[in-house]
Amino acid sequence: RVIVYPERSPKALKEALAGAWGVRAEQILLGKGVTEIVYFLAREWEREPVALAVPAPPEFLYAYPYAQRVCWAELKRWPRENLLVVAQPNQVTGQTIPFERLRNWLLESRNPVLIDESFLDFTDQPSAATLLELRPNLFLLRTLSAFYGIPGLRLGALIGPPGVLEKLEERRAPWGVDVIAEAAALACLADADHGERSRRLICEERAWLWSQLPSIPALTVLRSQANYYLAYLASGAAELCEWCYRRKVILRNTTGWPGIEGEAVRFAIRRRPENERLLGLLREYFCG
Secondary structure, X not given: OOOOOOOOOOHHHHHHHHHHHOOOHHHEEEEOOHHHHHHHHHHHOOOOOEEEEOOOOHHHHHHOOOOEEEOHHHXXXXXXXXXXXXXXXXXXXXXXXXXXXXXXXXXXXXXXXXXXXXXXXXXOOOOHHHHOOOOOOEEEXXXXXXXXXXXXXXXXXXXXXXXXXXXHHHOOOOOOOOHHHHHHHHHHHHOHHHHHXXXXXXXXXXXXXXXXHHHOOOOEEOOOOOOEEEEEEOOOHHHHHHHHHHOOOOOEEOOOOOOOOOEEEEEEOOOHHHHHHHHHHHHHHHHO
C-alpha cells in the first residue's frame, strides 16, 4: 500500500477509533500526533484569547506563547470568549481532575474548551466524550501513542463538532496519516488484550514504584494516575538529569516550567527491570 497515496481522512481508522472512544467517526479529525494537531489549532485559532492551565508541557507553551497561564481552579473565572486548554490527566504531574468536578465545570462554563486526554487510558477517570452532545464547543485530544507504546508512529486525533472539524480539514495539509501508522493503529485496536495488558502493566508498575520511592527521602513525589511521576527535590535537578543521562536513563528536568514551584524532574514508568534500574540509580545518587 505504500506505493499509493493514503486516504485524506482514513474511513476505516476513524470508524475503529470511534468505536474505541465512544464517539462518531464524523467527530474525529486525524493528524500526525497530538503535537501536530496542537500547533495546527494554534495557527487556526491564533486570534482567539487563550487561557492555558498549568503545569503544562513545553509543546503547549510553545504553541500558545501568548496564552494566559493559570491554575485549573482559576479557569472558571475566565471570560467566556476565551479558549480554555486543560489536560486530563495533567501532562506534567499525572494528577487528574475528578470527573464529576470536571463535568460540572464544563456544563456551567460556556467557553470553548480543549481537553488533552492523551494519557487518559492509564487513569480511572472516564472521558469527557460523554459530554460532547451537551457542549457544542468542546474539543478533545486523543492518541494511541502513549497507551499502546508506539510514539514513533505519529498518530493523534481531535474530537469535536463535525461542522467545525470539516472546516478545519479543508484548511490543513492533506494526507495527515500515512499508511504505516494507519495499519499499526488498526492492528492495535483489533487486539483488545494488548490494550488491557498495557494498562495492567502500567498500573502494577506505578503502584510498585510508589511503594519504593519513599526509600529516597530527598525526593518528594506526587501521586500520579499516568505513566510517569513528578518528583520535587531541594536543588540540583539539572545535575541529576545529566548524571542519569550518562548512565543511559532519561529524566526530564521540569524546573522552571510554569506551574512548577522549585526544582523537579519527571520520569517514566516502564517495565520492572527498567524501573529497578531507575530506582538503583536514584538511590546511588542520593543515598550513596
